[in-house]
Amino acid sequence: MTLPLTKKHAFDMVFDSQRVFRLLLEAMSRPGNIVDIGEYAGRLAGEEPAFLAVAATLLDNEVSFNAGADRVLADEIAALTLARREELGAADFVFTRGEDDMRPVIEKVKCGTPADPHKSATVVVLTGAPEGTLTLRGPGIDDRRTVLAARAVGEAIELRDAQNYEYPQGIDLIFISRGGKLLAVPRLVKVVE
Amino acid sequence: MNKNYNFAFLDEGSKREIRRAALKAIAIPGYQTPFGSRELPIGRGWGTGGLQLTLSLIGPSDVLKVIDQGSDESVNAVNIKKFVALCTDVKTTTDARAATLIQTRHRIPEFPLKNGQILIFQVPIPEPLRVVEAREEITKKMHAEKDYAPMWLQLYESLMKYRKITVSTEYPCMVEGRYMMNPSPIPKFDNPRLHKAECLYLFGAGREKKIYAIPPHTEVVSLAFDDVPFERESFAGRKCRLCGSANTYLDEIFDAQTGGKFYQCSDTSYCQEVRHAPE
Numbered sequence: 001m002t003l004p005l006t007k008k009h010a011f012d013m014v015f016d017s018q019r020v021f022r023l024l025l026e027a028m029s030r031p032g033n034i035v036d037i038g039e040y041a042g043r044l045a046g047e048e049p050a051f052l053a054v055a056a057t058l059l060d061n062e063v064s065f066n067a068g069a070d071r072v073l074a075d076e077i078a079a080l081t082l083a084r085r086e087e088l089g090a091a092d093f094v095f096t097r098g099e100d101d102m103r104p105v106i107e108k109v110k111c112g113t114p115a116d117p118h119k120s121a122t123v124v125v126l127t128g129a130p131e132g133t134l135t136l137r138g139p140g141i142d143d144r145r146t147v148l149a150a151r152a153v154g155e156a157i158e159l160r161d162a163q164n165y166e167y168p169q170g171i172d173l174i175f176i177s178r179g180g181k182l183l184a185v186p187r188l189v190k191v192v193e
Numbered sequence: 194m195n196k197n198y199n200f201a202f203l204d205e206g207s208k209r210e211i212r213r214a215a216l217k218a219i220a221i222p223g224y225q226t227p228f229g230s231r232e233l234p235i236g237r238g239w240g241t242g243g244l245q246l247t248l249s250l251i252g253p254s255d256v257l258k259v260i261d262q263g264s265d266e267s268v269n270a271v272n273i274k275k276f277v278a279l280c281t282d283v284k285t286t287t288d289a290r291a292a293t294l295i296q297t298r299h300r301i302p303e304f305p306l307k308n309g310q311i312l313i314f315q316v317p318i319p320e321p322l323r324v325v326e327a328r329e330e331i332t333k334k335m336h337a338e339k340d341y342a343p344m345w346l347q348l349y350e351s352l353m354k355y356r357k358i359t360v361s362t363e364y365p366c367m368v369e370g371r372y373m374m375n376p377s378p379i380p381k382f383d384n385p386r387l388h389k390a391e392c393l394y395l396f397g398a399g400r401e402k403k404i405y406a407i408p409p410h411t412e413v414v415s416l417a418f419d420d421v422p423f424e425r426e427s428f429a430g431r432k433c434r435l436c437g438s439a440n441t442y443l444d445e446i447f448d449a450q451t452g453g454k455f456y457q458c459s460d461t462s463y464c465q466e467v468r469h470a471p472e
Contacts (some may be wrong), residue, residue, distance in 0.1 A: 014200050016254040021212045025250070028219045029393045029408040030308075058216075060209050080203040115337035118217040118226045139222050139369055142389075167371060172220045186220035188369065 009080070010043040011056055020057040027174070027184040031146035032136050038180025046076045050176045051095050054124055059083040059093060066091035068105070089119060098127040098152025098175075108157040109171055117168035120187075124174045127152045138189035147183065150175070157191050194282040202280040205277040207231050211249040211404065215395060218406035223368030224336070225319050225403040233399070240273055243296045243315035247277060250311065250395075256284045256406060258292035263300040263442070263459035270298070287462040299362070301383040303441050303463040306392035307410070314377040316398040319405060321365040321375035328376060341373050351441025361426070366415045368407060373416075382425045382442045387413040433458045436467040 011017075023035040041053040047070075055077045059065060064086030067074040073095065074085060086109040088094065096105045106122065112120035127150035134154055137144045153175050160171060170187030199205065207229075214228040233241050251257065257277055261270035265287040273296060274285050286292050289302035296313045306312060322332040325343040335341065344365060351359050364381035368374045376387055377396055385405055387394060394407040407413055417423035432439040434455045441463065445455040456462035 013205055013254065017205070017209075022250065023213075024216065024251060024395070025219070025311075028216050029406075058209060058213055060206055062206070062210060086384070113337075115333050117221050117224060118214070120217075122216075139411040140219075142410045168221050168224060170220075172217075188220070190453070 008045050009052075009056075011040060011053070012043075013056065016040045016043060017057040020053055023182065024057065024174075024184070025055070027182050028186055029140050031138060031140045031185055031189045032147045032183070034147065034181050035181050036180055036183065037176070037182050044080075046080075047073050048126060048178070050178055050180050050182075051124065051126060052076060052080060053180070054146075054174065054176065054182075055081050055083070055093070055095070058122075063092040064090065065093040065095065067095045068097075068100070070095075070097075094121050094123045096123065096125055098125050098150060098156070102152070102156050103159055106156065106171070111163070111165050111169040111171055114169060116167070117170070120169065120171055122172045122174060123156070123158045124176060125152055125156055127175045127177050129177070135192050136185070136189050137192045138186070140186070141189070144192060149183065150177065152184065153185070154191065157185060161190070186187075195279050198280055200281060201251055201277075202232060202233070203248045204246065207245075208249040211245055215246065215249070215406065218395070218404050219393075219408050221372075222266060222407055222411050223268075223372030223374040223405060225398075225405045227402055228231035228404050230399045230402040234276070235272070236459075237400040238317065240269060240296070240298060242397030242401075242404070243298070243313045243399075244397075245399060246313045246395050246397040246404065247273075247296045248280075249281060250313070251277065251281055253281070253283060255293045256291055258286050258287050258289060258295045258462075259297070260295065260300060260302065260460075260462075261298040263302075263444075264461045288399070288466075289462060299378045299380075300459060301379060301386045302467075303458070303460040303472075305386075306390065308351070308391050310392040312392055312394050314379075314394065314396045316375070316396045316403075318363070319375055319377075319396065319398040319401050319403040321363070321373050326466055336372065344373060344416070348418075352408065352418075352421060355387040357424075358421070364415055364423075366413050368394045369412050370414075374405065374407075376413075380426060380442055381415065381423075384413075385425070389413075396402045401436070424443065428456070431456045433464060435465045438464070438467055 041049040044052040059081035061082040109121035130148040134149045135146045173185040175183045214226045218226040259274040260269040287305045298315045303344040362378040396405045415423040444459045
């Protein structure tokens with residue numbers, strides 16, 4: 001008896017990753033714009049489809065990632081993208097949960113060098129439901145912008161700022177909820193009172 | 194659509210690398226992010242940097258416009274537009290207001306671009322410091338150290354020799370007070386349009402393998418001295434011979450037979466729009 005071949009994921013690596021990328025581009029170039037990648041994340045099967053949608057769009061065997069202690073997630077990302085696992089201090093992409101302690105993550109990830117600031121980590125944080133508001137300021141924002149954000153967003157930005165990176169060094173943050181709502185906070189974007 | 198190739202010609206691995214570089218470029222406005230420039234069916238130096246960005250960004254719902262020095266109809270623009278249409282089946286347009294992606298060689302359209310539009314520049318020489326320093330290794334260090342003195346000296350020398358800054362295109366600017374950036378060879382007339390714009394600007398240099406970006410609402414200041422402010426080209430007293438616009442960038446056209454000179458809009462679709470607009 002032969003079983004019919006079935007695909008694990010319904011995510012289209014050409015068209016769905018293009019859509020997710022354009023939404024990421026929108027989020028990154030207009031910080032505070034919350035985009036929704038939920039539809040595309042829903043086409044991926046796994047522990048955290050929202051993580052997998054970002055991973056499927058940006059990761060491949062040319063970059064490295066770290067998913068902390070979550071072996072299941074790391075296995076899924078590796079199987080989906082063929083990206084290599086790397087320790088925290090050297091990983092290009094870092095996936096972490098906002099409910100866990102983010103301090104060791106933010107303190108350890110690479111921030112690039114003055115000559116090569118692009119050799120820095122992009123940290124993708126899984127967040128819960130929005131709990132309060134944050135006002136953001138920086139390139140991509142017309143004066144200032146107030147967003148509804150989960151607790152982890154403010155915490156991660158605070159931890160990042162405590163590192164006192166000398167620009168252009170820094171790390172770029174992407175926050176994503178389980179439902180696929182995505183907010184990006186690049187290194188120049190700051191929280192203001 | 195030509196089915197012998199992947200959608201948008203490039204393989205997915207190439208697109209992903211270009212996409213990663215574009216996101217980093219946006220996070221560090223004005224910084225030239227290196228990327229592995231791919232071979233394309235057009236020669237390096239013919240807009241391959243812009244084309245690779247366009248191909249990595251484009252999706253079935255996009256509407257594409259391509260211009261070359263403001264014209265929709267010149268060889269470079271027509272062929273790039275045909276090529277992208279052939280491998281994606283996206284709609285193309287000449288209307289700057291209807292396009293979601295605009296690939297451009299050396300001009301910013303006259304119609305102000307809006308939120309949701311992306312302008313992709315073809316860049317021959319991304320390095321603004323190349324005129325003062327030939328070695329990439331050194332210019333990279335100069336950017337790291339924000340050492341832009343030689344460029345200021347170059348402008349100062351121009352002032353001393355000619356009583357004005359003679360740079361007409363590729364007029365350098367500072368992005369967010371940190372990076373000196375070459376805005377590609379757009380006339381300095383267009384430089385102020387980069388400052389706190391509504392749209393996203395992406396720059397691709399295929400031969401030099403660099404991608405850089407200016408996100409919307411980003412500070413882009415053309416270099417100038419306190420006592421010698423930045424000046425655009427002046428077309429005072431001149432207007433387009435076709436549409437009569439006096440506030441656009443004009444091309445000077447020379448008639449070899451009569452020896453006469455006349456002026457017309459460099460942005461051809463804007464010029465047509467003005468001519469066909471109801472009174």
